[in-house]
Amino acid sequence: MLRTRKIAIIGLLVGIGLIMHIVEGMIPMAAIIPGAKLGLANIVNLIGLVLFGFAGGLQVLLLRILLGSLIIGTFLTYNFYLSLAGGLLGYLLMSLFYYRFHYRFSLIGISVIGAVFHNLGQITVAYFIIANIGIYYYLPYLILLAVPTGIGVGLVSMFTINYLPEEVVNSA
Amino acid sequence: MVFPGKKVGLIVFIVVLTGIVLFSRNQVFKSDFYQKTEYFMDTSVTVKVKKEPGAEEAVSRSMEVMKQWSLKLDRFNSESIINKINNSAGERVLLTENIYNLLKMAGKYYNLSSGAFDISVAPLMDLWGFGREEKHVPAEQEINSVRERVGLSKLEFNTADMSVILPAGMSLDLGGMAKGFIIDRGMESLQGSGINSAYINAGGNIRVSGKKPDNSLWQIGVRKPRGQAEVYQDFILALAGGSVATSGDYERYFIQDGIRYSHLIDPRTGYQAREMLTVTVYAPTAVEADILSTSLFIMGWQAGQELVENLTGVEAMMAREDERWVSSGFHKIAVFR
Amino acid sequence: MQRLLKYLTLYDKILIVSLIIVNVFFILFPLYHVYTGNQDEVGKGYIVIRNNGKVEKKIPVARTFREDPLLIEVEGRIGTSIIEAINGEVRLKEAPPEDPQKICEKTGWISRPGPSIICVPNQISITIEAGEDGLDGVSW
DSSP states (O other): OOHHHHHHHHHHHHHHHHHHHHHHHHSOGGGTSTTOOOOTTHHHHHHHHHHHHHHHHHHHHHHHHHHHHHHHTOTTSHHHHHHHHHHHHHHHHHHHHHHHSTTTSOHHHHHHHHHHHHHHHHHHHHHHHHOOGGGGGGHHHHHHHHHHHHHHHHHHHHHHHHHSOHHHHHTO | OOOOOHHHHHHHHHHHHHHHHHHTHHHHTTOOEEEEEEEETTEEEEEEEEOOTTHHHHHHHHHHHHHHHHHHHOTTSTTSHHHHHHHTTTSEEEOOHHHHHHHHHHHHHHHHTTTSSOGGGHHHHHHHTOSSSOOOOOOHHHHHHHHTTOOGGGSEEETTTTEEEOOTTOOOOGGGTHHHHHHHHHHHHHHHTTOOSEEEEETTEEEEESOOTTSOOEEEEEBOSSSSSOBOSSEEEEESSEEEEEEETTSSEEEETTEEEESOBOTTTSSBOOSOSEEEEEESSHHHHHHHHHHHHHHOHHHHHHHHHHSTTOEEEEEETTEEEEOTTGGGTEEEO | OHHHHHHOOHHHHHHHHHHHHHHHHHHHSOOHHHHHSSOOOTTOSEEEEEETTEEEEEEEGGGGOSSSOEEEEEEOSSSEEEEEEETTEEEEEEOOTTOSSOHHHHHOOBOSSSOOEEETTTTEEEEEEOOSOOOSEEEO
């Protein structure tokens, strides 16, 4: 077990995730549907999950959200809780499907599930903050958007993992 | 947790979808309008039509027609025909048939209202600051000198070549009729596109065509002149065609030393018409409703009532501080409750 | 596209297709009564502004038919939000500067029950809810 290598790769994934997080902020998806995002950062969570199992992917997710919010300056604000809730719910469901139905769903399907539940988690937390059921009006739009972005994220993850050198994949 | 077989999944899926259809069926039939709002003529313009194929294009075309006309009739637009007439005061200006007839119509209502409706009121509006300047109360002398440059009877019409001569120093402002005229053009465009259930609202002037898609009448509220822009609760207008316009001293005004000065200036005196708070007029076309609501407001309680009762197809409601009057046929277009 | 289809398993396809069908369905036929009681026409009903979950202001839509916009300031959790209403439409004009993303400003105008303006950071939401007096328009 090459512990150093694992730490380095997780660090790398968090770094890439942060960049994606920031790049995403430049694309004004929210102008089309309030709250909409591309979900690019999910790529690194998914890769983390595949390479290092549940715990490894969770580390990538939590570190990315924590550092991301510190960099953008939303740490412990509502935006932070929204990201955390969406990220965790999406990740938990992805793991569940990945381990239980691995041979039924490809990474694309798992990524779509992650994207859908990410939105569901976010909106549910937003509902508890705002206490207005009307917020769910946007859910179908968000989920519909999550399908193509989820497919995209799944494809990228799939290709990335396919082209990674053997020793990286086996280092877990 | 095993993914159910294909058949079971399909059946569950169909059952769920059917359930949702039944559940929301009532809602589906309710959304039967296509509507669009744009901002021009210094106000918002809303067009609402029955939702059907081609409705969207028809509404865009109608909006475009109205925008073009609003540019043509705006005296502050340097390209407009009204601006041209005003800038060539003292000279002969050749007009298209549309514009010539529009000015003729203004002339007709100038006579009908004994000078209360006067599109040559522009110099007075400018003096009071209802054009583009700061609103203020002018000195009496100023008003008297400006009044000499007001009076549509001085506009010379020549039907042979469809031209007019506006005496030097005078200028025209179609503010009292342009909205109505433009709404009528918009409605014409919609009807030309084969739409027969439509509603246009431009800054509170409304014209409807036909009944609503569900075959009920269009229900129009009238704003109360005082208070926080409430709507009269004891009656609503119920229309299947025709137009309503309202003129009130609350629309554009300023308050100086505790006195309200509205934009409804009597061209014959140079001062605000103060007898009434609001007038709502129903007429077959929007231009008539627009002109008459301004005219009646300025003509006043007595003269206004006489004029309405003498016109066929026109109904009105007038309100002053402590009483309200409705014309004899008003119940035909309104539902009291 | 064909390559993409090759990567997808049968369950992937079932998942994606059912997500699309269900959500397109809900977009076409939103469950208005769940959100607001009933679908309604423009110009009816009330603009409801909620602050921290409680209804702070309830303004009849008819009151917004006027020359100049109705401006409402609401003191939220992190600052003052300015709400603008005119001619049956309402929007969040200005979110407080403390709001990093200002998603509610970007939502733009709403004029019927269904879409809502949601300011999560400031805990403010704006919806249009159905009311009693069913008018198609107001003459003013």
